[in-house]
Amino acid sequence: MVREQTITVEPKGRPGGNGRKPEWAQGLKKLYDSVVEEPLPDDLTALLARLDDEGKK
Structure with missing residues (x-):
């Protein structure tokens, strides 16, 4: 059996930075x-629908 494992990586700020964005x-x-x-x-x-239909054939 394969188990899924979640790994969380905290981003590191710049060296000497204050961690603020x-x-x-x-x-x-907001734009994104x-x-x-x-x-x-x-x-x-x-x-996309056509490609999906062709992939099912």
Whole structure:
């Protein structure tokens, strides 16, 4: 039997840094999150569906 194991790695800051995120980090995260939440375009969704159907044959 194969057991799954979760390993957590804490990111290390820069040597001599104070561990705080730069001011722009929060804005970048908001931008990333907004892009991730956007729906896929219809033509890309259709292409993925076609590829999925062909893979089942």
